[in-house]
Amino acid sequence: MHATDAPAEKVSPLALARQFLVIGLISFGGQRQAYLFDAFVRRLHWMGDEDYLEGLALSQALPGPNFMNVAAYCGTRMRGVGAGILGAFLVAVPGAIFISLLSAFFIGSIGDPRVVGALHGVTIGAAALLAVTLYRLARRGLRVPLDGMIAALALALSVVGVPLVVILVGVGGANLWRHRPGRD
Numbered sequence: 001m002h003a004t005d006a007p008a009e010k011v012s013p014l015a016l017a018r019q020f021l022v023i024g025l026i027s028f029g030g031q032r033q034a035y036l037f038d039a040f041v042r043r044l045h046w047m048g049d050e051d052y053l054e055g056l057a058l059s060q061a062l063p064g065p066n067f068m069n070v071a072a073y074c075g076t077r078m079r080g081v082g083a084g085i086l087g088a089f090l091v092a093v094p095g096a097i098f099i100s101l102l103s104a105f106f107i108g109s110i111g112d113p114r115v116v117g118a119l120h121g122v123t124i125g126a127a128a129l130l131a132v133t134l135y136r137l138a139r140r141g142l143r144v145p146l147d148g149m150i151a152a153l154a155l156a157l158s159v160v161g162v163p164l165v166v167i168l169v170g171v172g173g174a175n176l177w178r179h180r181p182g183r184d
Helices: 013-026 032-042 049-061 066-079 081-109 115-140 145-159 166-177
Strands: none
Touching: 013 032, 013 081, 032 049, 032 066, 032 081, 032 115, 049 066, 049 115, 049 166, 066 081, 066 166, 081 115, 145 166
């Protein structure tokens, strides 16, 4: 399903704002992209896989927190620039308030083994959620063997310490050349 299959006019501004706020309230950290994907693509079918992957790729190349960039992309794609700005705000602010309050609470008890254990558990859960989302996106985005090879190359370059900007420019440039208009 593509975003054109579920026109933005059919998604009310209130429903869109509510979804962004719910994501902002129930998630924090980098995994918000997983929540956005689950809500917009899998459950609500407001966007298609390709539309979301386009936004995710764009968010990786832009400055700022990726989850806010994805939220801004989704909102803009659905209802325009105002919805994009509101989406980024609604997914970011509740988590920022929550983490500030949580930090104030934990700052005095960071040496407590129960706190360390709880934070370790949260880390494992976040890593698992990110891994599942990566798997789902890779399954949809890597359609031909060459795509998989390019992704593996980008991962290998990252592991050996090549700066992200170099990887993005190199891989992005190669894919732009590969998908250039008029290519036979």
